Amino acid sequence: MSAHPPSKRLREFEPKTIAVFRAGYGLADLRADAVAGLTVAIIALPLAMALAIASGTTPEKGLHTAIIAGFLISFLGGSKVQIGGPTAAFIPVVFAVIEKFGYGGLILCTLMAGLMLIAAGLLRLGTLMKYIPQPVVTGFTAGIAVSIFSSQIKDALGLRMGQVPAEFIPRWAAYAKHIATTQPAAVALTLLGLFTILALRRWRPAWPGFLIALLLCTLVSAGFALPAETIGSKFGGLPSALPSFDFPHIPFERTRELLPSAFTIAFLAGVESLLSAVVADGMTGGRHRSNMELVAQGVANAASALFGGLPATGAIARTATNIRAGGRTPVSGMLHAAFLLAFMLLLAPLMRYVPLAGLAAILLIVAWNISEVEAFRHTLSAPKGDRLVLLLTFFLTVFFDLTLAIEVGVVVAAFVFMFRMAEAVEVQSGVRMIESDDDSGADPTQRARLPAGVEAFQISGPLFFGAASRLDDLLDQFRVPPKVFILRMRLVPVIDASGVHALEGLLERCQRRGITLVVSGLQPQPRRVLAQMRLHPREGALHIVPDFDSALRLADDLIAGTATQDRTS
CATH class of the missing domain: 3.30.750.24 (STAS domain)
Known part of the structure; x- marks a missing residue:
């Protein structure tokens, strides 16, 4: 009897991959996982590039993140069907860090976030993530959606302007200043991409709408030689080589300044990955291991940073797609990373023709998807304290800082809870x-x-x-x-x-x-x-x-x- 509790504690930190192979893994499982992995890779390919560009970096960094972090999250994670990679929630914080501290600062941020996540998992803090108040999460994600939407106006309209400011009000002031430089070709490609995605969602929901929209925009842009900015004209060609170990100059002397941003990345990665795992459990009837999931997220983020990637977490939409496509085990997520690597190596020369307006259309849809308009509207009918937390978190996220929004939202929610409990006594x-x-x-x-x-x-x-x-x-x-x-x-x-x-x-x-x-x-x-x-x-x-x-x-x-x-x- 004394040996049972230790084995139970050890199983808490056993990756689902080990449990799957111990139970037996057959050819039918491999076939199902391969189909699901290919389906998710097709969706993740344009999305990874779009998220990287929106974060203020180059498209291959998004692909490297999806490959390296996506593989490790599935291989080490505590969920059987979790798909990991870059997500839209990171865009505002990554953009702000790169603008202020450079890419080396982001590397340090992501490394520290990875260590925080590993420590949180080993300290069994995974179960505490579910106590984050819902108004904070809803206000935060809605604020991120507004930030993502505002970050895509430049590419969606083809504005001729320099670096887009990170802050919300200066960003829109810059847009207004350069609105006369709007390019009709970029607007047309953006509208084409939006129409294609929405039409396919209505009439062919099983088809990969993002990829089809991006291919159509690319064909129209190249076929008619439209004067629209492309990946090639802005970033040059994508490297058709394996991701390599990359250790740029890291400003270790600014560690203290970067700690709040690192905490924000760790918080986002932890909350989003566990939310995704909970959704997956509801769809499959399984049960994830939250603490092992946090450890896997930490390892994946550290590895992504060292291989020239971005922060990563469990992606709810891609995880749901994996399940609907028949994914059964972590092998589907590992194969998704392998397929992405093959796409990058084989298709890199062609990706230079992808118009940025087409990628902007994808991210405008992503912003709408994560805005949770119905959840936001529903929370506005909640008691006064919940409405205060929701709106305060939302406005702080949009107009000030993500870290400040999380801190203030949680603290105010705690005071609201204490007030209610005191009233109840x-x-x-x-x-x-x-x-x-x-x-x-x-x-x-x-x-x-x-x-x-x-x-x-x-x-x-x-x-x-x-x-x-x-x-x-x-x-x-x-x-x-x-x-x-x-x-x-x-x-x-x-x-x-x-x-x-x-x-x-x-x-x-x-x-x-x-x-x-x-x-x-x-x-x-x-x-x-x-x-x-x-x-x-x-x-x-x-x-x-x-x-x-x-x-x-x-x-x-x-x-x-x-x-x-x-x-x-």
């Missing part, structure tokens, strides 16, 4: 406070059960730091202090250190006024915490009894004892 007195512990519909005449010189109060709800201050002014409500004060806690399921501190403060005030404190109905968790923090019964000062009836009997005895002492004195 009711310190009550009067009729409702003296009902018997097994009867919630007590008769109002039960107040007569309280002996003279005895007062009773009841706390309903968790007694935590957000509500502990409610105990501070209880004794101030009495003109004549009672001799015995009964505090009913049968409706308190949880107490924390602040709650215990508040009880100690109440006990001290009672002692100063000569009041005996009686606590009744402690549940197991509060009883255990009080014992751990050494708040024990004290004769004549603090008594702990199992229920309200016992508290009343003790109060009678204490009052009688006091009266006897008075007569004796």
